[in-house]
Amino acid sequence: MEIDKAIKESDDRRLKTKYNNAIYVIQRALTLYSIEEVAFSFNGGKDSTVLLHLLRAGYFWHKERHNCSDRGLTSFPIHTIYFESNSAFPEINSFTYDTASSYGLQLDIISLDFKSGLENLLKANPIKAIFLGVRIGDPTAVGQEQFSPSSPGWPPFMRVNPILDWSYRDVWAFILTCKVQYCSLYDQGYTSIGSIYDTVTNSLLCINDSSCNKKFKPAYLLSDGRSERAGRVKKLSSSIPGHFSVVSDSSDSADPHKNGMLVASIIVVGDEILFGTVEDQLSTSLCRKLFSIGWSVSQIAIVQNDIDSVAEEVERHKSTNDMVFIYGGLGPLHSDVTSAGVAKAFGVRLAPDEEFEEYLKHLISDYCTGDRNEIKCQNVIILAATNITELDKEWECLTELAESYGLLATMEPLVSKRLKTNLSDVEIAQPLSKLCLEFPDVNIGAYRNCRNGSLIINFEGKLQKQARIDLAVEALCKMFHPRAFTEVN
Numbered sequence: 001m002e003i004d005k006a007i008k009e010s011d012d013r014r015l016k017t018k019y020n021n022a023i024y025v026i027q028r029a030l031t032l033y034s035i036e037e038v039a040f041s042f043n044g045g046k047d048s049t050v051l052l053h054l055l056r057a058g059y060f061w062h063k064e065r066h067n068c069s070d071r072g073l074t075s076f077p078i079h080t081i082y083f084e085s086n087s088a089f090p091e092i093n094s095f096t097y098d099t100a101s102s103y104g105l106q107l108d109i110i111s112l113d114f115k116s117g118l119e120n121l122l123k124a125n126p127i128k129a130i131f132l133g134v135r136i137g138d139p140t141a142v143g144q145e146q147f148s149p150s151s152p153g154w155p156p157f158m159r160v161n162p163i164l165d166w167s168y169r170d171v172w173a174f175i176l177t178c179k180v181q182y183c184s185l186y187d188q189g190y191t192s193i194g195s196i197y198d199t200v201t202n203s204l205l206c207i208n209d210s211s212c213n214k215k216f217k218p219a220y221l222l223s224d225g226r227s228e229r230a231g232r233v234k235k236l237s238s239s240i241p242g243h244f245s246v247v248s249d250s251s252d253s254a255d256p257h258k259n260g261m262l263v264a265s266i267i268v269v270g271d272e273i274l275f276g277t278v279e280d281q282l283s284t285s286l287c288r289k290l291f292s293i294g295w296s297v298s299q300i301a302i303v304q305n306d307i308d309s310v311a312e313e314v315e316r317h318k319s320t321n322d323m324v325f326i327y328g329g330l331g332p333l334h335s336d337v338t339s340a341g342v343a344k345a346f347g348v349r350l351a352p353d354e355e356f357e358e359y360l361k362h363l364i365s366d367y368c369t370g371d372r373n374e375i376k377c378q379n380v381i382i383l384a385a386t387n388i389t390e391l392d393k394e395w396e397c398l399t400e401l402a403e404s405y406g407l408l409a410t411m412e413p414l415v416s417k418r419l420k421t422n423l424s425d426v427e428i429a430q431p432l433s434k435l436c437l438e439f440p441d442v443n444i445g446a447y448r449n450c451r452n453g454s455l456i457i458n459f460e461g462k463l464q465k466q467a468r469i470d471l472a473v474e475a476l477c478k479m480f481h482p483r484a485f486t487e488v489n
């Protein structure tokens with residue numbers, strides 16, 4: 001078995017583990033179901049290409065173990081189904097047909113939609129289980145395990161997902177290590193392939209050459225697999241046929257720009273803070289950092305070390321804020337439940353993302369404590385920092401990450417001006433209210449450091465609002481005598 005040999009000779013330990021696990025799942029399936037009862041859903045995509053070779057290897061080992069008569073690998077006996085559609089890329093079609101003939105696949109071409117096609121397939125064949133190249137990062141993988149019955153409303157069969165826990169990098173490590181052929185689109189800027197109507201090239205692979213021609217690096221050079229679906233597009237609006245906007249799958253949340261500002265919230269987890277034995281210092285520092293990049297913070301919540309409390313709080317925050325930061329509750333005890341609480345809020349199971357961890361290790365190298373780093377689940381970021389110094393370092397990493405995603409362009413710093421006054425509340429209340437009405441685009445607030453101390457009036461807004469802030473300050477000063485206010489830093 002060439003594939004098996006290539007993996008055994010490779011020194012990629014992680015790939016070996018993924019390979020062995022996938023082969024184990026395939027062998028379990030081939031033990032549970034007869035060869036007539038299984039099918040392979042193949043569409044020429046990279047994931048199903050990997051699965052084809054794993055199935056060939058798995059079937060080979062299965063035959064070896066059960067002393068089956070050798071039919072030779074040119075006859076791959078697993079019923080293979082391809083849902084053909086007019087909206088498929090021609091390259092995908094031709095790769096699928098070429099591969100089918102190279103490996104002797106019994107290709108059943110279905111020209112119906114998935115559900116009706118599967119219904120007919122199950123009526124005409126004794127099929128009970130279908131192998132799919134679904135991976136954990138796919139939107140359709142949510143809630144799936146390696147063996148998952150088809151969803152309610154779908155014809156009844158077992159979905160078998162041998163590469164569910166494989167990452168984008170694992171898929172390419174396999175393809176390159178085993179030197180198997182893959183569809184040419186993956187050398188032309190595509191990283192995940194749907195239909196011609198919803199798939200464009202992934203701009204993260206684009207290299208602009210001197211003649212302004214667009215050139216692309218091959219898909220295996222995409223540095224961060226989490227952007228695999230960046231070339232999957234969504235219809236902007238049904239009223240503009242043919243127009244698409246590129247959106248990531250996780251960006252379906254509510255309006256991200258409230259008053260032109262991005263809004264974050266902070267959840268602190270820890271019984272110790274609620275007992276009063278430990279003081280939370282991180283939230284103030286985090287607010288300051290967010291403020292410095294132009295974000296506003298909507299709220300800070302402190303919750304108990306309890307999965308449901310964390311999950312409920314995350315659920316409340318994630319839909320109303322652009323970003324939610326959560327920390328605390330990450331220790332070694334059973335009571336440290338932050339990650340489990342976040343997973344529960346998203347209805348997903350906890351699965352370690354070794355690739356992301358490696359990437360972070362690479363970014364933070366010396367500062368890496370080894371076992372725990374920040375984890376992101378859609379718009380919720382779990383921070384591992386336990387003190388201000390660690391938070392500073394983690395923040396540096398996060399901004400580096402944001403920069404690599406081109407997000408820093410949206411990070412516009414806020415500016416502020418503060419005036420100190422000994423005017424009484426009675427004197428200043430009305431003029432300040434009037435000022436707020438005149439300058440709705442500037443955040444105006446007031447506070448005291450002690451009950452009898454001076455009043456500090458704070459004016460803040462985006463950098464582009466500097467002139468408006470100055471105008472508001474000037475307007476307030478004009479309402480009183482010249483020395484009523486002094487500016488403070």
Ligand SMILES: Cc1cc2nc3c(=O)[nH]c(=O)nc-3n(C[C@H](O)[C@H](O)[C@H](O)COP(=O)(O)O)c2cc1C
Pocket residue numbers: 041083114130132138140149150151154159193194195
């Ligand atoms: C063989 C097969 C079985 C499927 N079974 C289910 C299912 O049980 N439940 C479901 O919601 N979708 C099912 N689907 C649809 C897929 O989840 C998904 O919509 C499809 O593969 C398109 O994925 P894409 O958007 O990444 O291109 C199935 C698809 C295939 C090919």
Ligand SMILES: Nc1ncnc2c1ncn2[C@@H]1O[C@H](COP(=O)(O)OP(=O)(O)OP(=O)(O)O)[C@@H](O)[C@H]1O
Pocket residue numbers: 041042043044045046047048049081082083084131132133134135138191192193194
């Ligand atoms: N038209 C289809 N015909 C048969 N199987 C399909 C079809 N579309 C999807 N599948 C099944 O669903 C799996 C997941 O599809 P998905 O698009 O995520 O992966 P892929 O096509 O293999 O790779 P890529 O993510 O690069 O597009 C496929 O591996 C295949 O098993």
Ligand SMILES: [Mg+2]
Pocket residue numbers: 043045192193194
């Ligand atoms: Mg695909």
